[in-house]
Amino acid sequence: MRIYDFKGFPNPTRVRLALAEKGLHGDVEFVHIDVPAGEHRKPEFLAINPSSAVPVLELDDGTILSESAAITEYLDHLTGEPTLTGLNAKERGVIHMLQRKVEEGFLDAVANYFHFATPGLGPDIEAYENACYGERRRDTALRTMAWMDMKLADSDFFAGDRLTVVDLTAFAGFAFAGFAGIETPPEFANIAAWKERMNARPSMAVLS
C-alpha cells in the first residue's frame, strides 16, 4: 500500500492514526506531496486524485481510495475485527453518525474558517475568500465543541468506552483548530481529559 499525503495536515493525521491503531503503519509506503507548494494541483497528482486532496491510498492492484473516512473504512476491514467502525448494525450506525457530525460540524468547519476567513496557506494556494461564511463556520465549530464536551461526560471516548474513528476525526480537528487559532474554551473539562487520554496512546508516536 502507498499513501500520498503531507505529514501533520489534518486529514493525513486521521489516516496515520488509523493505520497505527490497526497495526498497519509499517505496511505503508508514504509519498510526500508538498501541498503548501501547490504540488497537489499539478497534473501528476491530479492524475491520482482529480479532487486534489490528500491523503490518497493506492492499493497494490492500483485501486485509488480518497476521502479519509473511506480510507479508514477500508483499513478497518482489512485485518481482524473492525475495531474503529463498529461490530454490528447499531454500533456501525452510531459510529458513522458521530463521525459525520464531528467531521461536518467540527473538522470541516475549522477548515472552512481557515481557508475562507484567514490567510490560510497563503495567496498562491487560497484562491477563494469568503470571510462571512468562514466566520459562520467558526461559530459552528465552537457549537460542535460544546456538544462534543457534553458527549464525553458519560464515556471515555466519543462512541463509548473504546476508541473509534470518531476520536481520530476529533483529534485531527482539535489539532487543526489550535493551528487555525480557534482555542478550546477552558470550561470544556471533558474534552481536556479526553485529550490527555488520546495523547497517552502509543499510536501518537507516528505523528512525531
Add this chain to the structure above:
Amino acid sequence: MRIYDFKGFPNPTRVRLALAEKGLHGDVEFVHIDVPAGEHRKPEFLAINPSSAVPVLELDDGTILSESAAITEYLDHLTGEPTLTGLNAKERGVIHMLQRKVEEGFLDAVANYFHFATPGLGPDIEAYENACYGERRRDTALRTMAWMDMKLADSDFFAGDRLTVVDLTAFAGFAFAGFAGIETPPEFANIAAWKERMNARPSMAVLS
C-alpha cells in the same frame, strides 16, 4: 422502527429508497415533520435531533440515528448481506469514497446553492444568505455532474454493475437539483440512461 421525516425532501428520499431496496419499508412507522412550517426547529423535535435535520431513525430501544449515510449503514447491516455498502474491505472503501464525493460535491453543493443563493424555503426558514458561496457551490455541483457522467461510462451504476448507496445519494441529488433549477446538461447521456434505469426500479414506488 420509526422515521421522522418530510416525504419528498432530498435526505428523506435517500433513506426511503434504502428501506425499499432492503425490503424494510413496511417495517417502519413514518412521523411527518413539517419542515417548511419550521416544525424541525421546535423544542419537541430538537429533543429528538439537536441538529434539527430530517430524517431521523428511532430504534425500538430508543436509540436515535441521524445523518442519512449512517442510517443507511445501519439498515444495510440489519438483515441479510450488506448490499448497499459493500461486501469486503475494497468494496466498502470504494463505495464509501464515491458516496462521500457525490454527497459533498453534488447533493450538499445543491443544498448550499438552494439555501444560500435562492429564496429556498422562504424568509422564515432561511435566516442566512450568502449568494457568493451558494453560486460557487452550484459550480461545484455542475463539475461533479461531469465527473459522475464519466463514472457511468463503464458501468450501469456508480460503483459497478449493482445499485449501491452511491446511486441513492445521486438520485436524491438530481431530484433536488431539478427542484432548485440546476438542470442536468443534455450532453450527459450516461446520466440520462442511468436515470432511466433508476426510475424503472420497483423501489421507486415508495416515493409516489
